[in-house]
Amino acid sequence: MADVLVVVDHVDGVVRKPTLELLTIARRLGEPVAVFLGAGVERAAPVLAEHGAVRVLAVDAPQFAEYLVVPKVDALQAAAKVVAPVAVLVASSGEGKEVAARLALRLGSGLITDAVDVRAGAEGPVATQSAFAAAFSTTSRVSAGVPVITVKPNSAPVEPAAAAGAVEELAVAFGELATGTKVVSRTARQSTGRPELTEAAIVVSGGRGVGGADNFPLIEALADALGAAVGASRAAVDAGWYPHSNQVGQTGKTVSPQLYIANGISGAIQHRAGMQTSKTIVAVNKDPEAPIFDLVDYGVVGDLFQVLPQLTDAITTHKG
Structure with missing residues (x-):
C-alpha cells in the first residue's frame, strides 16, 4: 500500500x-x-x-x-x-x-x-x-x-x-x-485543567447575555461538570469578560465538537462561522426570536441564570 x-x-x-x-x-x-x-x-x-x-x-x-x-x-x-x-x-x-x-x-x-x-x-x-x-x-x-x-x-x-x-x-x-527567525522568549499559559478549546468534544460558551465577567463562573461550572472547554462570543471578549484565546467565531477560533452549548448568545453570523459544524448544538436564550434558534438541535427559551445552575446540578447528581 x-x-x-x-x-x-x-x-x-x-x-x-x-x-x-x-x-x-x-x-x-x-x-x-x-x-x-x-x-x-x-x-x-x-x-x-x-x-x-x-x-x-x-x-x-x-x-x-x-x-x-x-x-x-x-x-x-x-x-x-x-x-x-x-x-x-x-x-x-x-x-x-x-x-x-x-x-x-x-x-x-x-x-x-x-x-x-x-x-x-x-x-x-x-x-x-x-x-x-x-x-x-x-x-x-x-x-x-x-x-x-x-x-x-x-x-x-x-x-x-x-x-x-x-x-x-x-x-x-x-x-x-x-x-531566519529566532524565538527569543516563551511564556507558559496558565493551565485551567480544561480541554483545549479547538480539540474539546464538548464546548460550553457564554455571550452578551451572561451579563459580565462575574457571571462567567456559571459557564465554567457547567463546563467542568461536563468535562468541557469554555468558549465566549466576540461580544463577551470585547467587553473584557473572558480572554480572547477563548473566543469562538469568525475572528476567533473554529470549533467542531460533538456538543456545543451556547448560553446568552444571539447567534450572529460571525459566531456561527466558528461553531456551525458542531455535531449537536444546544442554545439557552431568553429571547425566543434569537437567530441562534434557527441553527440549534435543541433550544431552551429561558433565563440562563435559572437554567444553568439546575442543569449543572442535574449533571453532577447523575454523575454521582
Missing part, C-alpha cells in the same frame, strides 16, 4: 488527540507513516504504533525549539523524499497551516486547509470542507503533486489499530532560511 505522512502534534512526547484522528484518516488512504519532530519519541512511539503508524520517522534538533516553522518544513521535505507519500496530513492549527502551506510550495503541489473529512478517491484523496459559515460543503482534490491537507480537530474518531511503529532516524539538512 502507499504511504501517507502524518505530522505528529505533541508536547514533549505526549501525542495530542488531533494526531490520533489523523492516523485514523490516513488508514483510509494507505499506510500511515508518522513524522515526529523534537524530543520525546520514546514516549510517543508506542501510542503512535497503537493507532496505526507502521513507521515513525524521528528527528530531534535544537532548531525546532529555537526558531520558527522553517526547520519543521525542512524536516517534512526530507521525510517526503524518503517516503514518496500519496498525501501529507497535518492538524489544522495556526502553525500547522503555515507549515503545510510552505511544504506544499516546496513540493510543487497543492494545499487543502481546514478539511472536515478526507477519503480515498479514484484520482487521489478527496477532502470535504465547510464554506460560508458551513452553509455549503465542498469536495476537492489536489490535481498535481502530493496533496498536503490540514484537517480540523474532531473530524474523525480515534480508532486504535495496532501496527509496527518502528522508529527510524530521519536525516535532515537545514537550509539557510531555517534560522
Whole structure:
C-alpha cells in the first residue's frame, strides 16, 4: 500500500488527540507513516504504533525549539523524499497551516486547509470542507503533486489499530532560511485543567447575555461538570469578560465538537462561522426570536441564570 505522512502534534512526547484522528484518516488512504519532530519519541512511539503508524520517522534538533516553522518544513521535505507519500496530513492549527502551506510550495503541489473529512478517491484523496459559515460543503482534490491537507480537530474518531511503529532516524539538512527567525522568549499559559478549546468534544460558551465577567463562573461550572472547554462570543471578549484565546467565531477560533452549548448568545453570523459544524448544538436564550434558534438541535427559551445552575446540578447528581 502507499504511504501517507502524518505530522505528529505533541508536547514533549505526549501525542495530542488531533494526531490520533489523523492516523485514523490516513488508514483510509494507505499506510500511515508518522513524522515526529523534537524530543520525546520514546514516549510517543508506542501510542503512535497503537493507532496505526507502521513507521515513525524521528528527528530531534535544537532548531525546532529555537526558531520558527522553517526547520519543521525542512524536516517534512526530507521525510517526503524518503517516503514518496500519496498525501501529507497535518492538524489544522495556526502553525500547522503555515507549515503545510510552505511544504506544499516546496513540493510543487497543492494545499487543502481546514478539511472536515478526507477519503480515498479514484484520482487521489478527496477532502470535504465547510464554506460560508458551513452553509455549503465542498469536495476537492489536489490535481498535481502530493496533496498536503490540514484537517480540523474532531473530524474523525480515534480508532486504535495496532501496527509496527518502528522508529527510524530521519536525516535532515537545514537550509539557510531555517534560522531566519529566532524565538527569543516563551511564556507558559496558565493551565485551567480544561480541554483545549479547538480539540474539546464538548464546548460550553457564554455571550452578551451572561451579563459580565462575574457571571462567567456559571459557564465554567457547567463546563467542568461536563468535562468541557469554555468558549465566549466576540461580544463577551470585547467587553473584557473572558480572554480572547477563548473566543469562538469568525475572528476567533473554529470549533467542531460533538456538543456545543451556547448560553446568552444571539447567534450572529460571525459566531456561527466558528461553531456551525458542531455535531449537536444546544442554545439557552431568553429571547425566543434569537437567530441562534434557527441553527440549534435543541433550544431552551429561558433565563440562563435559572437554567444553568439546575442543569449543572442535574449533571453532577447523575454523575454521582
